[in-house]
Amino acid sequence: MANFLVGHFFYWFVFLLMAIGLFGIVLKRNLIKKAIGMSIFQVAIILFFVASGSKWGGTVPVLDPRLGISDTARYINPLPHCLMLTAIVVGVATSGVAFALIISIWRRYQTLDEPELLAKMKNDPD
């Protein structure tokens, strides 16, 4: 049990971050805070992948002539790093689009508070 708790320590941290991100998305009323929650959720997933690639005693996946390539345990797993570079870009793109949408919402309704926004939309004729 102790081994389970300690061995997965980093995952508990990541899961907590995910829960915080989801909490922000679901329960916050301000659109910017929702966007921040989205970012936290995404970052938590990125941390999760990167953590899964680590090896105790391993170094960065750049070939070191002193280490050679005979022992794969010397280098941490490069695949999650590569995947997460892609996921980071996707996250950046999603945040950019989210902020663009928030700006155009602000221009039309002058509010970012969700209940207020919905009330204003209801009064809108079309």
Add this chain to the structure above:
Amino acid sequence: MKVSSYLLLALFCGLLIYAATGFPNRGDAQAVFNRPTSPAGTPNAPTRYILKSKEEMNTDNMVTTILADYRGYDTLGEETVILTAGLICFLLLRKERKRHDQE
């Protein structure tokens, strides 16, 4: 509404912890995704990347070789994603500035 949201969050955390019971410890070099072959006997990709990237691409940085060659198509998709974001920002926001200038 609020209570159900908290319940869903708790369910989500429960699922995560349940899933974590099957995970190898962090940093375990013998974990299933670090072995030379997968349980079904097919080659394991990361091992191959570490062993062969110098030989096949003359490149030291394994992340670069995966990003640009072994899984290069993902990166093309990634560039497309960011271009899409640029186009959307253009579509949503750019035109209104011209109107602003005319005023």
Add this chain to the structure above:
Amino acid sequence: MIPTNAPALTPLLFLFTGLLIPLAALKLKKLAYWLALAATALASAAALSNIFRVLDGRAIHYHFGGWPPPIGIEYVLDPLSAFVTSVINVIALIVLIHARRTVEADLPEGKRVPYYALVMLMMSGFNGIVMTGDFFNLYVFLEICSLALYGLVAVGDRKSPVAAFRYLVLGMIGGCFYLLGVGFMYMNSGSLNMADLKAILAVLGPRPGIIVALAFMLLGFGIKMALFPLHGWLPDAYTYAPTATSALMAPIGTKIGAYGLIRVLFFVFVLQFITQTVPVATVIAWLSAAAILYGSIQAMAQDELKRMLAFSSIAQVGYIGLGIGLANPWGLVGAVLHILNHGLMKACLFLVAGNFRMKLGHSRISRLDQEARRKMPWTTAAFTLAALSMIGLPPTVGFFSKWYLAWGAVRNKGWVFLAIILLSSLLNAVYFFRVVERFYLRPKQKGEEAGRTAAATSGRSEVTVSMLAPTLILAASLLVVGLLNAVLVQGILLKFLPPGLAALKP
């Protein structure tokens, strides 16, 4: 060269056009539309010819960068993906012919260039999702088409950015859950390739991580396909989007999620896993049944035509989900046939709504009357035919997919599902006849009495040919595909059944 590159052809073609349009538009802005149209036409031709390449039932594998599957990314062209790409590309072609006028009406000239570029990138995302044999690659392309869709929705009328933001929040949660599912899958098996994973999962058996990964992936796809409790983004997005966008995303967008669901459930996991070890198929079937009832009942209460169609889409996605959840050959054939049928029907109906908006200036049901029919006889005829098909009257396509679904329900002894399929046809009849009745029986409303003489002298004012022809082609195809459905099912659909299901067939 084309035969060896067949699987990669359509996504790469769309991608190339999407990249070319912003550059070409520096010289000539009008070029954007014609480039988009030409690319879609080429891609449709390529996709249709791909069907004939795989008719013998063997899949064509395409390795990007020359790396075999567990190392690199592969595209797989099998009968299912060939069929689905043909459906989405042909429907997109027809809708794009129609889109020219509506986009001109909805958007200023400077914005049309990025609009068409985004349409192309979205199509490349759709085609990529259908073709790919790699889970992470699927995520990347899922994000391309989702992002493009958020942008395409947000340029509609005044409320559209709010709808797009809600879509973005939910779509992003869906994407993240899918990615998390992929991560859990990777943690437990060490592979991202679908075929490789199938072999590994057969060895590993059920594990906590794999079960949760499956749940998260299904959640992700469920949000993208708007399956019942996860449908929150759909009605607003469809209603406030520009005509061209809603006509593109309604027939195609949600189907991609359904396709992903089929891929994961039947081509990665074994049948026993999803029906007995972890009965997700049953859960999907019940959720879909709820979706059918909820969508149909909500649709009855709507006044805006596009909103009614949006809720009807939720119900129709329910049919597809039901076919998947039944997890038997008839249900799956019904589900995939319904991907085609619902694509054709919804595209036709949304084009009709676009025609109304173009000529009448609105698409509110309470303001439609005989005048609409007098002005636009062809458009209303197309609507009526599509409505009959939605209800599921025999010679039209709608009947046949429901027939397969009903047969699948009977085989599973799912009498509740059978009852829901029958009941929903009745509900469909109620909410579609509510509109059709106005065209043919409702006399002109009082407020417009003064305009009667003027309208009578001007007579018809049907939309232009470039808008009318696609509507009529889609309406006609409802009959043609309906009559040819036996050929379709025997020739193509039965070929793609995954091994576990094909064995069930007597």
Add this chain to the structure above:
Amino acid sequence: MTRNEDNPIITLVSSIVAPFIMLFGLYVIFHGHYSPGGGFQGGTVLAAGIILLRLALGSELGQKQFPSRLGTPLGSLGVLIYYGTGLAALLLGGTFLNYAFIPFSSQASHNRFWGILSIEFGVGLAVMAVLVAIYDDLLEGEPHG
């Protein structure tokens, strides 16, 4: 946004630092084969340099250095360089993105090396152009004055 255009410290420091930031960005792009780095990271650093100049010198001078109307076309061009490298491989007989078929040199591994370099360049260009374009577009929302 309020900005003191005459603040000499900010103007001077950022105009001295920005070229080095951009140079470092180019280093990160082109040294990605041997050290952590690559197209995306380098492109981001380049974009940071350009955005720093925009923040410090005002958008008028910044526009002269990198006009925002170039953003989307340059981004497309960057991705097109990537796509073109892949397409060249396809046309020369390999599958898409199989750089070994592009005859940069006699050895397959060297071909792949140069292929990676050319796509990293495309990625860097695209990321830089698009990030600056997104920044510009988001700034349009700012009510001026």
